[in-house]
Amino acid sequence: MNRLALVVVANCLFAIQWCIAEAETDEQVAARSDAIDFAGAFQNDGFKIRDGTYFGKISKDHSAVVAVNLYNGNAYWFAASTAEKAEKLKISVFDEAGMPVSYEPFQSGTRAAAGFSPEASGLYYVKVALEDGPPATFCLIYSYK
Amino acid sequence: MFLCAKGIPPLYGPLPKAPSNSPDRSWIPEIGLLQSSCSRVGRARISNRVILDHRIREKVTTDFIQSPFVRWSREFQFQQLSNTHVLNALETDIFQSVPHRNALRIQHAFLRHHDNAHLHGSPHNRGSFLLRQVKIPRIDVLTLSIDAGLDTGPPIDKLRLMPFLRKWLQLSIIALVPSISALAEEQKSPDKPLSPDELKSAVSIDALTVPTPGEFFKAIEKGGKPNWTSEYRPPVSIKSTDRAQMALNLGTLIADGYIAVEAQDGQQVKNIGKDVLALAKKLSVSQTVLARGASITQFAENNAWDQLNEELEATQNEVKKALEENRDVDLITLVSVGGWIRGTEVVTGLVMQNYDADNAKLLRQPALVAFLRDKLTRLPDRLQKDPLVQRLVHELDDIQKMVSFAADHVPTVEEVKELNTASAKLTKEIAVSE
Numbered sequence: 001m002n003r004l005a006l007v008v009v010a011n012c013l014f015a016i017q018w019c020i021a022e023a024e025t026d027e028q029v030a031a032r033s034d035a036i037d038f039a040g041a042f043q044n045d046g047f048k049i050r051d052g053t054y055f056g057k058i059s060k061d062h063s064a065v066v067a068v069n070l071y072n073g074n075a076y077w078f079a080a081s082t083a084e085k086a087e088k089l090k091i092s093v094f095d096e097a098g099m100p101v102s103y104e105p106f107q108s109g110t111r112a113a114a115g116f117s118p119e120a121s122g123l124y125y126v127k128v129a130l131e132d133g134p135p136a137t138f139c140l141i142y143s144y145k
Numbered sequence: 146m147f148l149c150a151k152g153i154p155p156l157y158g159p160l161p162k163a164p165s166n167s168p169d170r171s172w173i174p175e176i177g178l179l180q181s182s183c184s185r186v187g188r189a190r191i192s193n194r195v196i197l198d199h200r201i202r203e204k205v206t207t208d209f210i211q212s213p214f215v216r217w218s219r220e221f222q223f224q225q226l227s228n229t230h231v232l233n234a235l236e237t238d239i240f241q242s243v244p245h246r247n248a249l250r251i252q253h254a255f256l257r258h259h260d261n262a263h264l265h266g267s268p269h270n271r272g273s274f275l276l277r278q279v280k281i282p283r284i285d286v287l288t289l290s291i292d293a294g295l296d297t298g299p300p301i302d303k304l305r306l307m308p309f310l311r312k313w314l315q316l317s318i319i320a321l322v323p324s325i326s327a328l329a330e331e332q333k334s335p336d337k338p339l340s341p342d343e344l345k346s347a348v349s350i351d352a353l354t355v356p357t358p359g360e361f362f363k364a365i366e367k368g369g370k371p372n373w374t375s376e377y378r379p380p381v382s383i384k385s386t387d388r389a390q391m392a393l394n395l396g397t398l399i400a401d402g403y404i405a406v407e408a409q410d411g412q413q414v415k416n417i418g419k420d421v422l423a424l425a426k427k428l429s430v431s432q433t434v435l436a437r438g439a440s441i442t443q444f445a446e447n448n449a450w451d452q453l454n455e456e457l458e459a460t461q462n463e464v465k466k467a468l469e470e471n472r473d474v475d476l477i478t479l480v481s482v483g484g485w486i487r488g489t490e491v492v493t494g495l496v497m498q499n500y501d502a503d504n505a506k507l508l509r510q511p512a513l514v515a516f517l518r519d520k521l522t523r524l525p526d527r528l529q530k531d532p533l534v535q536r537l538v539h540e541l542d543d544i545q546k547m548v549s550f551a552a553d554h555v556p557t558v559e560e561v562k563e564l565n566t567a568s569a570k571l572t573k574e575i576a577v578s579e
Binding site: 048050054066067069073092099119123140144 | 348354
């Protein structure tokens, strides 16, 4: 009986720890909500928003780079949001060698986006940088068509 | 502070009159004068020092001329105020003149008005040449060696200045073009290349780095509607008890779901949805995933294909999340691998049916295969020892070579066929239960 109780307690502790570790912070929830809201504009234009998201922390000195595999022929919009005030976010796209590629930038305070149509399938890098403001949590999503 | 010359009678006699049907706004019929802007201190006469005023407010151009070249202790204003659009003069839109030049009757690359008054028989052209000729000689430009005596003779005699001024303006604009285009180029791509540290620290995550089969299929649709039904396969056995195989099969089944959605085959979507949920149950995923089954059926019945596409990706993500919660994180990789292999088999099959260079180039995915293969090699020992996983790792080596070609290389039909054979073989191995 004691052993059973110990197992139950251990499992509960593990579950609590797991929940604490995996729970999204308020900043992440706000950033994702704003990013999805922002990407809705692209959805209206026929773009499909991917279900996956990426959260990261950025500051003026530290940017985040995410690797994505894209297909030629598709058009992509990468959208990010910090959902916090007084920030200037920027998204840029690079090829597999890390060289900048031509893309359509959009920047509006805490939101930023980059439209890109690859000429070759393969690996690309999406860089999310903070040009102004205090460190922040961002959410990156992308849509394709 | 400008004094408007409107209403002040000319001291040097009447100016040439514009035809009554001329729409030239620089002519004021009420007073029989050219509509001049203003001059603060002229030579006791009205200054018609207006250039390039043909329906465009060329403020930049006039300022450019005005500042360095105008001398003689007099200050001239070349802007022409308009009675009806006074505020326009405050903020000119010079670049709008380019798209608007047809409407403005400008038929010259450098904003020059049409000289042939009768070429098109248009009333807009009649008389305008003469009016412009009257204005131009009244400019005092030091660099053109025009002295102050310009305004003593009849204006029409000073026409010799026109070619010089035009040439000078053209050369000025031509000289500016390289610097403007260099500036535009600089603004187009101001990003610096990624540093080695940034490349090294780049994040690769399953949710963004691995494209969905739907994304893959969307790309091939650009060349025309493929025959999706030709890529159907017989129902997959879901009797296996091998968790690695179940996870791989789940990935291939989700890819099948995307094919059925692209084919807009509601019944096939429902059949596959049932198989997906049956496998998900066997993998002990949470009840939330099972609830997706009802949504898939409902969307399939309503022919809501776009929603079905999203629902399939959401189902796949729910399964992965549930596996993570069940501490089966390693199986997530297998779901992704299964989906990619089946997707590659389908896309190569479609490319072979109707070979097209752009579609063949879709198969270039060296980094993606390397990422998946790397994840497979990091699986725990118990999964590494699984015969199916071992075969998978081995055959992915070959597939990686097939999809690692230069960005400008177009795979031949034979190369596509080779990749199709390899991916189809793997799909069969995944589907066959031990």
